[in-house]
Amino acid sequence: MQTPTDGVSTPQSTSVLRSSIAPYQNSRYPIGSLTSTRRRSSYRIPSKRKIPQSTPIQETFDPQKAALLLQKQWTLYSVTPMYDFSYTKLKEYSKHLSATIVAEKQKGVAVDLGSDVAFKANFSCLPGLKGKESDPTAILVQITGKSPISKPGTEERIVWTGWFCGPYTEDEILEVLPETFTCLPLFLTNGSESFTAIVGTWFQQAFDCCFGKLVIRSLDLRWLAAMWAGYEVQGHVPTTELVFSVPVEPHMDISFAIHPEDFKTLWNDIQKSKDEVTVEEVEHLFQCLYSHFFRHFKIHLSATQLVKVTVAVASAHCEGKVKFLSKDHLVRVLGFLTEIAVNNIQY
Amino acid sequence: MATLRPFEKMPIVNVAAVLLVGSEESHREQLAQAMLKEPKTFDVKIHMTQSLPLPFEGDYLRPRFDLVVFLINLHSQLSLNDVLSSMMHLDAYFYLGKTCFLATKGKHGSVQHCVIDITTVKDLADKHLSILIQSELDNEEDVTFTARRLLNILKICAGLVPGISSLYMSSLTETF
Numbered sequence: 348m349q350t351p352t353d354g355v356s357t358p359q360s361t362s363v364l365r366s367s368i369a370p371y372q373n374s375r376y377p378i379g380s381l382t383s384t385r386r387r388s389s390y391r392i393p394s395k396r397k398i399p400q401s402t403p404i405q406e407t408f409d410p411q412k413a414a415l416l417l418q419k420q421w422t423l424y425s426v427t428p429m430y431d432f433s434y435t436k437l438k439e440y441s442k443h444l445s446a447t448i449v450a451e452k453q454k455g456v457a458v459d460l461g462s463d464v465a466f467k468a469n470f471s472c473l474p475g476l477k478g479k480e481s482d483p484t485a486i487l488v489q490i491t492g493k494s495p496i497s498k499p500g501t502e503e504r505i506v507w508t509g510w511f512c513g514p515y516t517e518d519e520i521l522e523v524l525p526e527t528f529t530c531l532p533l534f535l536t537n538g539s540e541s542f543t544a545i546v547g548t549w550f551q552q553a554f555d556c557c558f559g560k561l562v563i564r565s566l567d568l569r570w571l572a573a574m575w576a577g578y579e580v581q582g583h584v585p586t587t588e589l590v591f592s593v594p595v596e597p598h599m600d601i602s603f604a605i606h607p608e609d610f611k612t613l614w615n616d617i618q619k620s621k622d623e624v625t626v627e628e629v630e631h632l633f634q635c636l637y638s639h640f641f642r643h644f645k646i647h648l649s650a651t652q653l654v655k656v657t658v659a660v661a662s663a664h665c666e667g668k669v670k671f672l673s674k675d676h677l678v679r680v681l682g683f684l685t686e687i688a689v690n691n692i693q694y
Numbered sequence: 695m696a697t698l699r700p701f702e703k704m705p706i707v708n709v710a711a712v713l714l715v716g717s718e719e720s721h722r723e724q725l726a727q728a729m730l731k732e733p734k735t736f737d738v739k740i741h742m743t744q745s746l747p748l749p750f751e752g753d754y755l756r757p758r759f760d761l762v763v764f765l766i767n768l769h770s771q772l773s774l775n776d777v778l779s780s781m782m783h784l785d786a787y788f789y790l791g792k793t794c795f796l797a798t799k800g801k802h803g804s805v806q807h808c809v810i811d812i813t814t815v816k817d818l819a820d821k822h823l824s825i826l827i828q829s830e831l832d833n834e835e836d837v838t839f840t841a842r843r844l845l846n847i848l849k850i851c852a853g854l855v856p857g858i859s860s861l862y863m864s865s866l867t868e869t870f
Contacts, residue, residue, distance in 0.1 A: 562806035565769075569809070592807075594769065633771075649771035650717065652807040665806035 395625040398574060399478055399515060399679055408475030412487070413674045415508065421535035422543070423561035423667040425688035426511065428528040429554035434484060437470040444468035444549055448490065451545050464492040466506070468546075478514035478682050481521055483529050485512035490542055507538030509546055515682030520689065532688040533681065534558065535669070561667045561691050563684075565653040571663055571683065572656045573629045576614035580659040580673045589636070590655035591648055601651065603640065607659055698746060699785040700792055703758035710852035711739040711757040712844070715746060715780050716765025717773040721798060721831055725765075728841035736854055738845070746780035760852040760860075762793045763844060766815055768800045769807045774814075781822075791860035792851050795819045795826045796840070825863060 445468045452466070473485040487510045491503035511531035524530055536543045547558050563571070572589065587610045593599040617631050618624065637648045655664045660676040663669045669684065671677050698713075712729075714722045722742045729738055739757050748756070762784060767773040777795075784793070797815045800808065812828070819826035825847065829840040851860040 564806055564811075565809040566811055637771075647772050649775060650773070652769050653809065654807070667806070 393626075395623050396570065396574065396683075397623045399682055400622070408473075408674075408678075410674065412473055412476075413677065415487075416510070416677065417671050417674060419508075419537050419670065421537050421669050421671075423563070423669060423684065423688070424534040424536070424547075425559045425561045425691040426532055426534045426550075427557045427692055428524055428530040428532075429550070429556045431527055432529040432554050434472065434486075437472070437486070440553070441468050441470045443553070444470075444488070444546065447549050448542075448545055464494050464506075467491050467493070467503070473510060473512065476512055476514065476678060476681070478678055481518060482514050482516060483521075483531055485510060485514075485531065488546060490538070490546075507536070507542040507546075509534065509536040509538075509543065512681055513685050513688075514678050516685055516689065529554075532692065533561075533685045559691055559693075561684075561688055563663055563665050563667060563669075563687060565665060567683075567687055568653050568656045568663060568665060569629050569633055570624070571661070571680075572658055573614065573632050574624050574683065575658045575660045575676065575680070576610050576632070577618065578660055578676060580675070584659050585657055585662075585672065587659070588655070588657040589653060591651040592654045593651045600654070601646070601648070603636065603648070605636075610658075697783050697785045698748065698759065698762075698788070700759070700787045703756075705758050705760075705852070706737075708854070709737045709739060709757065710761075710848045710854060711741065711759050712761045712763060712848050713759045714740065714742040714763050714765060715744075715777065716742075716763075716767070716796075717744050717770065717776045718765060718767050718798075719744075721765055721767070724831055724837050725763075725841055725844070728837045729845055732838070732841055732845055734845060734849075736849065736852070738848070745776045746783035760792065761844075761848045762788055763796055764793065765796045765798065766810070767798050768810045768812065768815070769804070771809050774810050789822050789824065791823075791863035793822065793824045794844070794847055795824055796844075797826060797828050798831050800828055801830050801832075823863075 445466065448466045448468060467490070469489045469491065471487050471489070473487050476485040477483075487508070489505055489509075490507040492506040493503045511534050513531045513533055516530055516532065521530055536546075550556055551558070572587075576587070584607045587605045587607050589603040589605075591601040591603065593601060613635060614632060617628050617635070619628070633649075640646060640648045653665070656662065660673045661669060661671050661680045669680075671680060714725060716722055726740045726742065729740060741756060741759070764777045764780070765773065766777055795815060795818065797812065800812050816826060827840065827843060830836050831840065847863070849855055850858055850863070853859075
């Protein structure tokens, strides 16, 4: 799996982008969309973000499929637009990928998964997993394993799951892309790394796309915590937890657990407008938490690094690991992650 | 305590003085040692503080500062807050070529820990017409190189390069 991109561009690379007139070789976008490439290279952190309202499309999302996605740990990747991907050829893709896995297994790549098991890949759509009408339909890839010694008729075991989605992708990006490209910038996997590598390589070869490891910066984790602080979630609500890593040797973590109700009250006092969140509000929220902590423990949390956030709707780790906890807010959280994924792609 | 002024004291012959401001003590120490090690034609006096204002005691022991360097660790909100509050205590004349920002830890491998976006620091430097240096300070070479760059700037700020004023410094910064 190729992991070249990391979000922040160095000044050197920025200047290269600015000065070179024909960066077509580097650009994974066709020539026509170069203007958008320029625009993205001068990306700035938004000073406010809108909290999208739920739309009727999300209601159509199959609860059974949703159950597949919830309560599991997903590793995040960003993907460049896929060339010549067709939703009508999913069956063909399933066969092709299954054959690739068999071939790879014979080469001895995936031996750790048991050599007798017969693996099968299956592509399907995740309709309803979109924020607005123009978003492309998400796709789910599952790899099932069947052991020859198990009785016929028993359920095949799912050994690896991965899905591509892109809810709330900016319309500006979708518009400049030619018809032949499918833009699903966010890729989430659960299962063995070797399968991720096989599937990733297959996608790269089949659709000429490129994968990059997606990290969630502490900066974005703060946004995540703030944006979903005020949301009601039905059923069991986990404790809001912020994990800070202290940059000292030996390694030390500080876990800051807050009752979700308290966190919500604090946030409601800070937030001014209901449907948008500003950068000042996010900073204010964390300033409050930091000064509270300093008052009690005399530790400057602002000098530490925020590495993990657990709120009622999701739990996210800065290394690019996410767990979704609520079906109702799944698409909105994905929308935020899509934004990060799009910005992670370097042109 | 009053603000720090650039020309309130007399200069010392063939001496340049720099003030390092930042909450990361290890970074300040590293830089200071590397700057002292570098071969140079003038004497360097290095003072460091976590934040401004400087205490009144011992003021007579301090030289005239030719350059103030603000160190910002992109992994630590505290370092930015310290720098922002310190900047208030600096006389406006310092911003005419006698300040410089140093952003550390923005490297690719540790991007996930960034709590301050680099554009925030770029904006800050642009607004104050100051130079922004990006550096990791995680290996010997990097520290030496950064120290060398700071010394070059310092030399100009102290007026030790004939015919070049630190006022020219602002033309090196991006203003668009």
